[in-house]
Amino acid sequence: MAAIGRKSPLPTKAGKFDQEFDIIIVGGGGVGLAAACFSVWHGNKVVVLEKADQIGGTTSKAAFWYWVPNNAPMRALGIADKKVDCLRYMARISRPEVYDPDHPRFGMSHWEYEACAAIYDNASAAAELLNKKGALVYQHCAGVPDYWAELPENKAPLGRVLAPLGANATLSDGGVVAVRTLSEAAKREGVDIRTGHRVQRVIVDDHGRVVGVDVDHADGRVLGLKARKAVIFATGGFTHDEELRKNHLSQPVFGGCAAQTNEGDFVHIGSAVGASLRNMNYSWMCPILLEKAIKKDPSLIGTFSPGGDSMIYVDKNGRRVTNEKLAYNESAQKFFEWDPVKSEYPNLVLIAIWDQRSQDHSASDEYGRFIVPKGKDDAHVIRGKSWEALAANVKKRVKQYAGETGNLKIAPDFAKNLKATVSRFNGFARKGKDLDFHRGERQVELLFNGPVASKPTCPNPTM
Numbered sequence: 001m002a003a004i005g006r007k008s009p010l011p012t013k014a015g016k017f018d019q020e021f022d023i024i025i026v027g028g029g030g031v032g033l034a035a036a037c038f039s040v041w042h043g044n045k046v047v048v049l050e051k052a053d054q055i056g057g058t059t060s061k062a063a064f065w066y067w068v069p070n071n072a073p074m075r076a077l078g079i080a081d082k083k084v085d086c087l088r089y090m091a092r093i094s095r096p097e098v099y100d101p102d103h104p105r106f107g108m109s110h111w112e113y114e115a116c117a118a119i120y121d122n123a124s125a126a127a128e129l130l131n132k133k134g135a136l137v138y139q140h141c142a143g144v145p146d147y148w149a150e151l152p153e154n155k156a157p158l159g160r161v162l163a164p165l166g167a168n169a170t171l172s173d174g175g176v177v178a179v180r181t182l183s184e185a186a187k188r189e190g191v192d193i194r195t196g197h198r199v200q201r202v203i204v205d206d207h208g209r210v211v212g213v214d215v216d217h218a219d220g221r222v223l224g225l226k227a228r229k230a231v232i233f234a235t236g237g238f239t240h241d242e243e244l245r246k247n248h249l250s251q252p253v254f255g256g257c258a259a260q261t262n263e264g265d266f267v268h269i270g271s272a273v274g275a276s277l278r279n280m281n282y283s284w285m286c287p288i289l290l291e292k293a294i295k296k297d298p299s300l301i302g303t304f305s306p307g308g309d310s311m312i313y314v315d316k317n318g319r320r321v322t323n324e325k326l327a328y329n330e331s332a333q334k335f336f337e338w339d340p341v342k343s344e345y346p347n348l349v350l351i352a353i354w355d356q357r358s359q360d361h362s363a364s365d366e367y368g369r370f371i372v373p374k375g376k377d378d379a380h381v382i383r384g385k386s387w388e389a390l391a392a393n394v395k396k397r398v399k400q401y402a403g404e405t406g407n408l409k410i411a412p413d414f415a416k417n418l419k420a421t422v423s424r425f426n427g428f429a430r431k432g433k434d435l436d437f438h439r440g441e442r443q444v445e446l447l448f449n450g451p452v453a454s455k456p457t458c459p460n461p462t463m
Helices: 031-043 057-061 072-076 082-093 110-132 172-187 242-248 265-272 290-294 330-338 354-360 386-398 416-432 441-446
Strands: 019-026 048-049 138-140 163-165 192-195 197-204 210-217 222-233 313-316 351-354
Touching: 019 031, 019 210, 031 048, 031 057, 031 110, 031 172, 031 222, 048 197, 057 172, 072 110, 082 110, 110 138, 172 192, 192 222, 192 386, 197 222, 197 265, 313 416, 351 354, 386 416
Parallel strands: 019 048, 019 222, 048 192
Antiparallel strands: 138 163, 197 210, 210 222, 313 351
């Protein structure tokens, strides 16, 4: 099906409509499909409009573990997750710069506090209804820790995670399962799900109220659809709109792992009618493979869980610069560290180094891992039988991308420094203590360690 281009997002005045619905939902990923289910269960006539030729969006590329405070399985196990404690914890991790444990809203603004409270009040009820109706049957991941399990504000460090029942043993395909079950439930209830329909703008009445949408169909038809009650946008982010990334993100990113259709549609449509856009300067991130990002490879999945207990990240000088087992969003922040003296992002591109041990025991193509099994796409892998050979091959590969990386160059002493870096890491591994970056000291780092040898040879399972 031919791609449908973007047109003017300026709203149009209501006139003759081609069809009418109670609820129009824009976007056929996990959020849009769930919204469709809830809407139809309230007796509404619902349509879902997806501009791609298939539903799913970024959800189809995700593991789809979902975080539900005070969920029913927690309560059944007697795990306390009191509202005041949970909201204090949410404030601590979401707005640390204004966090105040003694403030009535813990330092958050009114709308932030209300948003967090709404999650606490409604997420479990929503999960239970989806589960009961067969739209998203879950399994309780009782042993999965919160990403910040060790913070003193977190009174329930285990038990808040649910995942789709029916996902594989590693839960890596949870998004695929979620899209399938949500869409099946929506169709059973009579939701009209349409692919190849791109919403270009909203339609407003004489009072400026949104009453519908203008839609382009892939076959060339232009439709005006009326919403008697509401239009819900669930269209994803702006990962693949370079202009929006440059204008709104504070970091220089190389695209991303979202669905290729994430082009910021609502940013344009919403802005055109004066919608308030929040948190535009920050995205939920993870490391990605440079080669696939530059090629805009639609199969790109972010490295949410880097495999290899004998794997390290080094910079252009061959020196280790970070804790490689940090949770993905926190791991990504190291790439955007700014050097004000040299006026550069020294870590914008890092090189993952691993040995045959990790190749033998940690290869996997799940969760965007770069240590992949034999027969899988390993075009990103650079090999060398000696430090000097490896350094030469890394230098050659990096040179190919100089135009996209700010003319990044590998240092002349890369091989020498890398050898010393590996020797230092090996010393830490033997003792089980990473004195530089504390790798493996937090619960979440064990969670994201990835597959390793069944019989570790060192005391720290991540090293």
